[in-house]
Amino acid sequence: MIKKVAMSIAGLDTGNGAGAESDLKVMEILGVHPVIAITAITVQNTLGISAIQQVEPDFLKREILALKEDFEISSIKIGMIYNKEQFKVVNEILDDNIPVVTDPVIYAKDGTQLINDIEDYKKLILAKSTVITPNAVEASILSGIKIESIKDGENAAKELYEKFDIPYIIIKGGHLSGEYSFDLLYDGKDFFEIGYPRLNNRNTHGTGSIFASIISAELAKGNSIYDAFLTAKEILQHSIYYGLNIGKGIGPIDPVSYLEKKSQKYSVLEEMRIFGDFIENTENFWKLIPEVQSNFAHSIIPSYVSTLEDIATFRGRIIRRWDKKVVVGYPAIFGNPTHTARLLFSIISMGENARNLINIRYDENILKEFKKLGYEIVEINRDLEPLEPEGSTMQWIAKYVKDNFSKIPNVIYDKGMKGKEAMIRFWTTDLQEMIDSLKTICNNI
Numbered sequence: 001m002i003k004k005v006a007m008s009i010a011g012l013d014t015g016n017g018a019g020a021e022s023d024l025k026v027m028e029i030l031g032v033h034p035v036i037a038i039t040a041i042t043v044q045n046t047l048g049i050s051a052i053q054q055v056e057p058d059f060l061k062r063e064i065l066a067l068k069e070d071f072e073i074s075s076i077k078i079g080m081i082y083n084k085e086q087f088k089v090v091n092e093i094l095d096d097n098i099p100v101v102t103d104p105v106i107y108a109k110d111g112t113q114l115i116n117d118i119e120d121y122k123k124l125i126l127a128k129s130t131v132i133t134p135n136a137v138e139a140s141i142l143s144g145i146k147i148e149s150i151k152d153g154e155n156a157a158k159e160l161y162e163k164f165d166i167p168y169i170i171i172k173g174g175h176l177s178g179e180y181s182f183d184l185l186y187d188g189k190d191f192f193e194i195g196y197p198r199l200n201n202r203n204t205h206g207t208g209s210i211f212a213s214i215i216s217a218e219l220a221k222g223n224s225i226y227d228a229f230l231t232a233k234e235i236l237q238h239s240i241y242y243g244l245n246i247g248k249g250i251g252p253i254d255p256v257s258y259l260e261k262k263s264q265k266y267s268v269l270e271e272m273r274i275f276g277d278f279i280e281n282t283e284n285f286w287k288l289i290p291e292v293q294s295n296f297a298h299s300i301i302p303s304y305v306s307t308l309e310d311i312a313t314f315r316g317r318i319i320r321r322w323d324k325k326v327v328v329g330y331p332a333i334f335g336n337p338t339h340t341a342r343l344l345f346s347i348i349s350m351g352e353n354a355r356n357l358i359n360i361r362y363d364e365n366i367l368k369e370f371k372k373l374g375y376e377i378v379e380i381n382r383d384l385e386p387l388e389p390e391g392s393t394m395q396w397i398a399k400y401v402k403d404n405f406s407k408i409p410n411v412i413y414d415k416g417m418k419g420k421e422a423m424i425r426f427w428t429t430d431l432q433e434m435i436d437s438l439k440t441i442c443n444n445i
């Protein structure tokens, strides 16, 4: 196995939010092998930086040379780099044939200065970069142009492009206001702007480092700056959404969640197959299927669920045929707005650790079996359901049960009403528990 190798020249954040560790994390996720030259150790947690120990310039040089001698480096990312002496060392080893992505982290979130000797930095580091990724504040400092709008950002990008002869300028608009957060890329000819809905999440530590690392990793793999920019925006949005609420201050964003969610979705599809096999091979299962047929909703780990896209159901439902055969309507798909998916989503939104939900035929004997298995059962009276808004029944059921019983029992049934078939809905956390319970019921009815 061979991977591209990308070098990160950065400070170490003891709290593992920004800097070298965040570079490591996200580059690994993107399939690049990161190697690190540490410029400084920062004593840092979610509350800020309390001390900085810089690495001697000579020692930094030895780190970089050891890496360059051994590996074929496909891109270099430069983050915190402390002072003039360090700039000189780095400047000497920069090679025109290797893309250099520079994140001018002049100040940390708490205001601590991470890069000193700014005038030297401009000459020795900025001007040798292929891409720079300042936020609006940093771009203002470096260009001398105050940035309060996208138009200002475009002017600052032009100024930086012309003054320092940097091929690509990216200015991040996360610090500006507005419903959308825009970043812009300037290549000397055109502006490319990407906006995502602004997230109000508090835990945003590491955003800048991770953004630049994604650009660097993507360039190392040979992707274009334009594709790298798209990838960075997408992963950043995801990582901020799932930012970690740990520590007493501003917690780290979580790029690992991007991979975690993808792999969970794969497991969910495999488990849909397992559940489908169980249904099709279980005697008497047809007795559980109502007139409107059944479906089964299965979710990724509830703490990762953000929309119906995180819940799978069978596109063709679970059908009882005329000859009592039960047929599963594959494929399993995510984001299908079925009753089962919407009810499971609502139950999860109420804070329950629910992952599986099936609707089955209303029958006193089936309810008795659930009771025998030890489940708590609740009846809801659909006469109480408000008529408006239409299509919100599943949300209403979850809220009604939660309000009246504080937790949501695993078996919820109603006796129907005009035009609505009576129904039992059964949810569990554990898939095997659901299979075992349904198997027992099928054996006994």
Ligand SMILES: Cc1ncc(CO)c(N)n1
Binding pocket: 010, 011, 012, 013, 018, 019, 020, 042, 044, 079, 080, 105, 107, 108, 109, 114, 206, 207, 208, 209
């Ligand atoms: C080590 C380090 N690099 C970069 C930043 C900027 O977020 C930080 N806080 N710490």
